Amino acid sequence: MTERAERRGRGARSARREEAAQAHGAPYIVRNIPTYDILSEENLLRIEHTADRILAEIGIEFRDDPVALDHWKRAGAKVDGLLVRFEPGMLREIVSSAPAEFTQYARNPENNVQIGGRNVVFAPAYGSPFVMDLDKGRRYGTLEDFRNLIKLAQSSPWLHHSGGTICEPVDVPVNKRHLDMVYSHIRYSDHPFMGSVTAEERAEDSIEMARILFGADFVDRNCVILGNVNVNSPLVWDGTMTNSLRAYARANQAAVIVPFILGGAMGPVTNAGAIAQSYAETLAGCALTQLERKGAPVIFGNFLSSMSLRSGSPTFGTPEPAIGSMVIGQLARRLKLPLRCAGNFSNSKLPDGQAMQEGLMSMLSAVHCGANFILHSAGFLDGLLSMSYEKFVMDADLCGALHSYLAGVTVDDNSLAFDAFEEVGPGSHFLGSAHTMRNYQTAFWDSALSDNEPFEKWSGEGGSTDIAARANRQWKKVLAEYQAPPLDEAVDEALRDFVARKKAAVDDAWY
């Protein structure tokens, strides 16, 4: 950790402690518990060795991107048509120039986040074409939904990042959507955000809007926008993605490199093999950013998933990807790269028990594996296809609990409380003791959505609600009370001009 990061970390910790009492979050979490390392050195080496063999003997195809192929040739890889093969160790050497930790700046500097090291950043879910709520059910997402979800994220004390394609605004043409999305993040949130990757020029537009907001010089020197790029697993990088990846790297912005591997379909049905493949694919993407611009920030990403034997459907929040994520974390730390891994996933179509059980199993794996940037921390239902308004606020509340979880157990004279035992002694109680009075306000996480009343009160004045019904009330209240953070008028106008100009220059395209 750099000295600067450590200063930030310390600041964040003490600030967090103070703010916790007022139910405010921290700009990001500095974890105070270790990662959960489940695999031996010997087995990690076997996985790395298999990844090396995949890279050297099978290779990865890079389609529709001659510049990428040129990069590989110059770096000494074996290029045979579109197929690129890499000598063992070559990619690890290349990625060693990427920073182990970096700051992503927000337009409100209090919301800057530190990505890498012991830091944890929660960002909303990303990419659903549908939205759902308990009143109106499931429908295609719109720009209004997109803005609503940004407002919910901005209003939560427990989410640190505005995310990116928080839902697909399907009512806006595909080739203009990115402009409205990036503008909405800037306008309705003052947290860090992500840009488009669906075409190189859309990535460039996203970065250009960041330049309007932060200034071109600042952007060239600092990370202010992330782009999440996917591998076309198994072992294919498409040009759309590598062109966007290179656009972000060229601008010194961080690409997040993510294979999505559904075991048995895009990768082997066994965890160790899927992990080896994922490692190989991500490593190649991370290395490509360094060939485009040495020292550019990059995030080592991963998304393992499983399959139902009965239906052939993908399954989420199951034990195998959760446990596999812990291994991914161990491998990423050996590379000294910031990690994005797992998130809050469920295949349930409702914010029910299945949704929260699957979501938490997956989310805790992200927390345990040491992920630094946890995309998909809030909102997903329906196997990634829908953003649920209720689930969003339930997950954000869970993120609050995870702030307390990651704070671990403090061991000092105050927390050991020997004075309390002297005061209370056997057979009495601690309710009014000096130690309790001194500590109770910050002692325990207090959920805004969980019901902890006695049964009689819950079933009486409580109205016998389940948590989904309480979440339904909650998101409406939050939206009603939302106030946009102030934005400099000149910057706002420049951004709106840019969007208008770009939109006017091309015809609508809907696919």
Add this chain to the structure above:
Amino acid sequence: MTERAERRGRGARSARREEAAQAHGAPYIVRNIPTYDILSEENLLRIEHTADRILAEIGIEFRDDPVALDHWKRAGAKVDGLLVRFEPGMLREIVSSAPAEFTQYARNPENNVQIGGRNVVFAPAYGSPFVMDLDKGRRYGTLEDFRNLIKLAQSSPWLHHSGGTICEPVDVPVNKRHLDMVYSHIRYSDHPFMGSVTAEERAEDSIEMARILFGADFVDRNCVILGNVNVNSPLVWDGTMTNSLRAYARANQAAVIVPFILGGAMGPVTNAGAIAQSYAETLAGCALTQLERKGAPVIFGNFLSSMSLRSGSPTFGTPEPAIGSMVIGQLARRLKLPLRCAGNFSNSKLPDGQAMQEGLMSMLSAVHCGANFILHSAGFLDGLLSMSYEKFVMDADLCGALHSYLAGVTVDDNSLAFDAFEEVGPGSHFLGSAHTMRNYQTAFWDSALSDNEPFEKWSGEGGSTDIAARANRQWKKVLAEYQAPPLDEAVDEALRDFVARKKAAVDDAWY
């Protein structure tokens, strides 16, 4: 681990692998992932040191049990009226005679469980006065409910143990209840079970019934029944509990020693202090079993809980107890005692998202902290007050997922799947590959209750159900299909005679 235990472990592992394909469970789990150790040696020592000071300077009261006070005097503790003080290290020395691992025998030897070491045993929740289901809501538990819940546990491939007071059969007099409970466990289950602790003679009756089942000699040499005894925190052991504790130890049966500490009430509001207290209280109870009978099996137990600042109600499934459990696990392993810790707890009154989120956070902490005997693995809602039929089958299904979770990541040539990459190559898929065909049946946990269908199918023929509705159908189906395991007629008659005789000997008492 003894050689015998290791043999068992290996047997269980290979058996489990085979049986997994047929959706059968194992008699118990041998964990293949490490425990999650979150605290440094230095901080563990500070907690132990505080516990030592509590034991030496504050002391513990032992009420209404002169024999216990005699034991302590002879062992060299300072006894001052009811207050007993212990020199640092004295209790650790005494408990060193307790076994690190032992077998609890079941009447069906295939269901014997190994408690301690790397073994994990799931047992149902314990002690609720109420039961609830979606049809009839919440009401007092009856003997019929008690039997139904045993049948559900017996029918689940993922629960290893029949538990004890699976609910309170409130329709049976308090002083006769234990006879019907123990008989029901023996009659309707062939898994290991627990006996009564609410009075010394009820503990003795429970053990006597075990002697009828297993033979007196066998019982004197082997553990066949557990008794769960609670500390009256802070720092008081009541005679009812120590008399029962000593009855189990005297008979060479395992007492489970459990303080229930609600932080801020029965213990300090800070985790480190509550852990130190809990450690001290449990250690004293474990030591007392060894003074009653050196070498008797005993389980180091723990139950941390938190409090809502808004309502003053206890809260469950919150982050602080979850994270505190990991520390308890580290401390128990330093004592080389089998551990009971955490379980599946929630304050929700419905099997909803809150229930499963809180339940899983708590349950995963039990799994991560290395608990060997996980009481309360299934059924609790309503802050320990109610057993829910739906939650029971949902939790049992989760226990199935945890079998896969605890199996970790296998790393060998088959799982690394290099042959699959050679077969498939870039840009294809693994669906029909030889590796997938060879491995798919055992690759992924497949929940019996989760919905993984596409939205259209779920909302069409699926009936738009939530998991609670599916669980409601499930428990009814299981009860309808339940078949009692065969029980030797002569044994059954002897047990029924014993129960009838004991019941006839006293008048009903209802409190």
